[in-house]
Amino acid sequence: MxxxxxxxxxxxxxxxxxxxxxxxxxxxxxxxxxxxxxxxxxxxxxxxxxxxxxxxxxxxxxxxxxxxxxxxxxxxxxxxxxxxxxxxxxxxxxxxxxxxxxxxxxxxxxxxxxxxxxxxxxxxxxxxxxxxxxxxxxxxxxxxxxxxxxxxxxxxxxxxxxxxxxxxxxxxxxxxxxxxxxxxxxxxxxxVTYLKRAGHQSQFSEPLKFQSSRNSHIDRMHQWLMDNYPQEVTVEQLAEHIGVSPRHLNRLVRTHFLMSASKYIEHIKLEQSKIYLSQKNIAVEKVADMVGFKSSDSFRRSFRRKYGIVPSTYQLRFSQ
The missing domain is CATH 3.40.50.880 (Class I glutamine amidotransferase (GATase) domain)
Structure with missing residues (x-):
């Protein structure tokens, strides 16, 4: 212009x-x-x-x-x-x-x-x-x-x-x-609004999605993931924990959150990683470990795929 x-x-x-x-x-x-x-x-x-x-x-x-x-x-x-x-x-x-x-x-x-x-x-x-x-x-x-x-x-x-x-x-x-x-x-x-929500942020927040579920299986799944996000978690492990089959778990998650169970597990971890990345003095490699990714490289790839930027850039923009 x-x-x-x-x-x-x-x-x-x-x-x-x-x-x-x-x-x-x-x-x-x-x-x-x-x-x-x-x-x-x-x-x-x-x-x-x-x-x-x-x-x-x-x-x-x-x-x-x-x-x-x-x-x-x-x-x-x-x-x-x-x-x-x-x-x-x-x-x-x-x-x-x-x-x-x-x-x-x-x-x-x-x-x-x-x-x-x-x-x-x-x-x-x-x-x-x-x-x-x-x-x-x-x-x-x-x-x-x-x-x-x-x-x-x-x-x-x-x-x-x-x-x-x-x-x-x-x-x-x-x-x-x-x-x-x-x-x-x-x-x-x-x-009286935030300046500014970046384009790579999610359309709706994790708490909002959780509050809208009203399903006991989803509630237990979400709470367990929040308590255990530092661990590497598979769909099979999560399904066993809440007492349903992996197929049924995928159906539940897709109905409530419009994504597969594996994507939801990744979503929980990446949303939590943004909280850690808002701190200046924490290394990206450390954050990857704290949210249960196998490696910092896989963490970077997942973060970029979901939000459109790499974790270090997000940290630079939003850390306090």
Missing amino acids: NKNKTHHVAFLGFNRIQLLDLVGPLEALEIANNRIDGPGYQCFIVSEEDKFTSESRVKVASDYQFSNCPQVDTVFIAGGAGTREPTIRAPAQQWLKRNFDTFQRVVTVCTGVFMVADLPYLQGKEVVTHWAYADLLQKTYPQLRVNQERLYVKQDKFYSSAGILSGIDLALNIIEEDHDASVAVSTAQYL
Whole structure:
């Protein structure tokens, strides 16, 4: 982005939109405008008609329609049920396809990625969406590489985020990218949010997933793993401990956490490793041993595969 010129940002509107996906990033950019020394963002809403209605039945008035939309540098595409309803999304898709090559940056929030998933530009690219729709996105558009873990991903000029509040995380990242960290920090402080959840962080936290299980086998499994994560643990050992077959354990874990039992064991260990890595004076090799990995190399590979960065980089960014 040229800091000496105003950046024109369009927010796509359509019926049955998830309103927070639109309003969250929009408010972040508008707040940033008050902290930017020089030209900032000119934000506006564009849609097919002059009004549209959100999933929560809030009526929103657009600034422009597709027929008279001014210059667009960045377009934000929110999620919502409308992204998956052909009659609603068709006009928006046509406008996006006509203008896609002229956009400097395309940003999808939550299921907004469904609006552009069939574009040749995204062939083979990594994208994210809300975890509840990740499987549907991958099955419907097998040419995409759907990451079910990350909060947001940048692929050239295309940015995608997991949804709702992560759209604000991505907006803060864009503000820092366009201007500097101080503007993003000040914006986050005004929003009373963290600056900033990195894109490689998980879509939902371990405690939240655990609290949502309400299953005695899952409860016992989770508690045992938390008490024994320094050990090397196999699926067979874990299944024996809670009194089920490995096959049944895999079925339980997949139902509750959308992953295999082996991936869940790894997940518990890696989430715990992030706590240790938040300390400056602890070696990565020591952390690997503390969370029960066979070697520091296997730990590094697993960590990078899950979070997109190596443990040493995570420690550098987040240690206190």
